[in-house]
Amino acid sequence: MKRVLPVLIALFVASTASAQAPGGSAAAPTPTNAPMAVPAADPGAGSAAQAGSAAPGSGSATNGNNQATSGSAAGSGAGSASAAAPKGPALKAWYDVQADKTVEEDGTFWMPKSVNLAADDSDMMFYAVLALSAFFFIAIAIAVVYLTVKYRHRPGHTAEPSAAHNDVLEITWTVIPTIICVFLFWYGWHSYIKVVTPPQKAVEIDVLAWRWNWQFTHENGVTDSDLHVPAGVPVRLVMTSKDVLHSFYVPAFRVKQDVVPRRYTYIWFDATKPGTYRLTCAEYCGTSHAQMACLDTDPVSGHCNRRAVVVVHKDLEEYQRYLNDKIQDQLNMAPEDLGKMLYDKKGCSSCHTIDGSTRVGPSWKSPDWGKDIAIVGGTVKMDENYVRESILYPAKKARPGYPNSMPSFEGQLKDKELTGLIAYIKSLKQ
Ligand SMILES: [Cu+2]
Numbered sequence: 001m002k003r004v005l006p007v008l009i010a011l012f013v014a015s016t017a018s019a020q021a022p023g024g025s026a027a028a029p030t031p032t033n034a035p036m037a038v039p040a041a042d043p044g045a046g047s048a049a050q051a052g053s054a055a056p057g058s059g060s061a062t063n064g065n066n067q068a069t070s071g072s073a074a075g076s077g078a079g080s081a082s083a084a085a086p087k088g089p090a091l092k093a094w095y096d097v098q099a100d101k102t103v104e105e106d107g108t109f110w111m112p113k114s115v116n117l118a119a120d121d122s123d124m125m126f127y128a129v130l131a132l133s134a135f136f137f138i139a140i141a142i143a144v145v146y147l148t149v150k151y152r153h154r155p156g157h158t159a160e161p162s163a164a165h166n167d168v169l170e171i172t173w174t175v176i177p178t179i180i181c182v183f184l185f186w187y188g189w190h191s192y193i194k195v196v197t198p199p200q201k202a203v204e205i206d207v208l209a210w211r212w213n214w215q216f217t218h219e220n221g222v223t224d225s226d227l228h229v230p231a232g233v234p235v236r237l238v239m240t241s242k243d244v245l246h247s248f249y250v251p252a253f254r255v256k257q258d259v260v261p262r263r264y265t266y267i268w269f270d271a272t273k274p275g276t277y278r279l280t281c282a283e284y285c286g287t288s289h290a291q292m293a294c295l296d297t298d299p300v301s302g303h304c305n306r307r308a309v310v311v312v313h314k315d316l317e318e319y320q321r322y323l324n325d326k327i328q329d330q331l332n333m334a335p336e337d338l339g340k341m342l343y344d345k346k347g348c349s350s351c352h353t354i355d356g357s358t359r360v361g362p363s364w365k366s367p368d369w370g371k372d373i374a375i376v377g378g379t380v381k382m383d384e385n386y387v388r389e390s391i392l393y394p395a396k397k398a399r400p401g402y403p404n405s406m407p408s409f410e411g412q413l414k415d416k417e418l419t420g421l422i423a424y425i426k427s428l429k430q
Helices: 004-025 059-066 070-076 078-086 094-100 118-151 169-197 316-332 335-345 384-394 415-427
Strands: 203-210 213-217 227-230 234-241 247-252 253-260 265-270 275-278 294-297 305-309 311-312 372-375 378-381
Touching: 004 415, 059 305, 078 247, 094 311, 118 311, 203 247, 203 384, 213 227, 213 415, 234 247, 234 253, 253 265, 294 415, 305 311, 311 316, 335 415
Parallel strands: 203 234, 227 311
Antiparallel strands: 203 213, 234 265, 247 253, 275 311, 294 305, 372 378
């Protein structure tokens, strides 16, 4: 009986420690996104307004939202003129302008503000456990110090025998913690059931993780490495991994779930407030885990300028507009520009540079296009066929001095995208 209280206290303390871990890491509301060249402007203002340094010849972009990548669209319109398309900063699509916004998560010292209707209870749970733990910790610490001083050994005092039994005391310290525990269990059980049971009607988005990127596939085939979702509507993610364990974690949603190769895991949420929120891989997945989903690596310092984020659109309508505009843009881009975009968005940039430095794989800077290059056990001509094969079946031909670690992109790239990547790599030749 006497052991009950200390054991319960230990349990409380342990549970707070583990409950604090996610809160702790989420505590500092530092924006993950460094301010971008594009100032965080009102997304409704249309994309043309944001690109202060609009490429010449992009005057057609004045119709705002629908005209996204006008710089490149102009190029593709002119057929083979894609090489002549303006190389300057292409106009950003309105949805990418939203994704580029600095993450703003207000909240307390402990946690960013919850913006998920489905997980509101978990905050209350966290604070309850924290408060209980703090209360018991302080009360016990004071008692220990007080009793130590009061009953310290000193001249003229003989030791008193301890009481062997005290009914009132024992019943009190059993009943009160039991009530607290039952309350915590009941409350936790309820919110857990809510968190793991998505409603029947939800927007479904497929999530594929690999080293080191996320890919979100929406119902109309749009793929993106930022997660765009509507506010006020339940969203269910069906997640799997191409290689190792990852973990999908959005602190502001209070959702964190392992993403496992060769099986599917699920989470759902109901975002309450439009905005841009952090998205993190919370499972160590290899050397560049910390760089996971970095969409813009600084070529000089190697630091990450922008990471993938969750963009919550203000309603279903705006989300649908994203789906429509994005699919149009993906279809209309000039191959080379599409390839350049995919280089970042598909995470090629985490292993291949375009400045000559070596990351995991060979740099794409001035490839020996059309010439023979060395592979293990011979040579191969660097051309469209070799690049295509390298992307779809990277293991077939190995480059000496590089690990055989490139993931296969078979089935993950549309023909157009593959052509785009090839065109982009080719465009880097001198
Ligand atoms: Cu990861």
